[in-house]
Amino acid sequence: MKALCWQGVNKLSVEQVPDPEIRNEQDVLLKVTATTTCGSDLHLIGGYIPAMEAGDVLGHEFTGEIVEVGSQVRKHQVGDRVVVCSFIGCGRCWYCAHDLWALCDNSNTNPGIGSALFGYEPGGIFGYSHAMGGFRGSHAEYVRVPFADYGAFPIPAGMDDDTALFASDSVPTGWMGADLGGVRPGDTVAVWGCGAVGQMAAKAAMLLGAERVFSIDRYPYRLRLTEQHIGSETIDYSSTDVGAELRERTGGRGPDVCIEAVGMEAHSAGAHHLYDQAKQQLRLETDRPDAVREAIYACRKGGTVFVLGVFAGVVDKFPLGAIINKGLTVRGSQQHGQRYVPMLLDRMSRGELSTAHLATHRMPLDDGPRAYDLFKHKKDDCLRAVLHP
Template sequence: MKAATWAGVNEIAVEDVPEPTILNDRDVILKIRQSVTCGSDLHLVGGYIPFMRAGDVMGHEFIGEVVEVGREVRDRKVGDRVVVAPFAACGSCWYCRQELYSLCDNGNPDPGITEGLWGQSPGGCFGYSHAMGGYAGSHAEYMRVPYADVGTFVVPEAIPDTRAVFASDAASTGWMGADLAGTKPGDVVAVWGAGGVGQMAARAAMLLGAEQVVVVDRVPERLQQVREHIGAEAVDYTSTDVVAELRERTGGRGPDVCIEAVGMEAHAPGAPGIYD
């Protein structure tokens, strides 16, 4: 089958790779319907994430159709259209029982790397280096998904692929940012970063009842999307003093909630940006 693979720093290749097979009884095989390039994929391409190997299949934000199921899979069947969480989680360890799925004790089949680096290992993440389990990602025709009853979610027929796919990562991550920040009705919320996650965080804040949401970025197309599709205010930080602008827009008080939705490789004007 064809897949988009990591070939080196700033190098991506489309290659023929073996089709996945059931390895464990709780696996399913998906035929990928849509796979989205997450901003985190760019960190892999840029060489910021170690332990990638040439030929690794990338991608962790996706929707697919179940074409094969393992013997112990109970809640999924062939033909199900599912959106999938980026992290592999067993659903039964202590961390999963606390709903801390990204820390799953069993999701990373190769924990030695991160245990050596950090003293402990997080769960596994699809298509995101051998430090995170070495799983093949979703930028391919087919993909193996372990612990399918835990990390896959059936999509209702009325929802098209292009809307459902973002529940895999961008929408859920954006919602988590707004939720962890404690956004509540009446709040003024400022979001730094107008990429996919930033826009989803802004929309999530609005759904949680925020009275005013302002998104800060520098890319005109992104800022236009914020205005047109999210319905939030937009600020270009290259053309104004952001702190002064936020105070001006909030009667001198400033935002109640601030969400950083850039995460890595952020840009800044002036001397700090040059130094960085």
């Protein structure tokens, strides 16, 4: 089959790779119908995530049609249209039983790598390095889905694949930031990043009752799409002091909840960005925490900061003093999608959550390298590129 493979830093190619096979009795094989680029994939492409090997298949956000089922699969059959959660959960361990699906004890087949990097064994994820299990990703014609009864969800009748696609990762990740960030009716919320996840976090905050939501970015087309389709207020951080702007708009107090949806390659307009960029390139720190720092300083006293962006290791100049002296709660997680996907598909079916505008570009799998070039360099106002194998 054809698949989009990582071949080295900033090197992608479409290759012929072996077809997947049923390996365990709880697997299904899926014919991929839609899969999309994601900002966290850019960390892989840029060489910032360790444990990548030439030939690894990328992609973790996808829909498909089931073409084969393992002997112990109970909820699915051949021909079903499903959307698959990007993180793999066994459904039986302590973490899955407590709805902490990204922390599954049994899905990562290379736990030692993750333990060395993070101090514990993370769960498995499709197409996201050998530290996260070494699973083949979804930018392919077919993909093996382990523990399918827990991670694959029927696409509602009448919903097209390109709409359901974003329930795989972007929508539940954004929703989790607002939910676990503790957004309550009447709150003021600020979201750093107007990509797909940031937009979904802003919409989730609004649906959970936030009175005002601010979305922060620097790209005019991302700010415009957020205003048009999400309805949050926007701030262009390249033209203003975000902290001062948020204080002014909140009566001097600051947001109740700040959600960081940018990750380890954050950008800022200040000189500290040059400091972080230099240290990251020299591998003196692994991640650029510009947006996290700004969120911590901007959050009101006693508020909450939730980190949704992907981070790989260690950062410098982390404002621990601000966290302690302001009495902040700081949380973060990879997405516990299985907790949210069924509810979100229902909301999407009812029109409460719209994702159609996220897919600004559609193209065949053969154009995968071009899709990532458009996406990475923000060409042609690309928010997300959807690949159809």
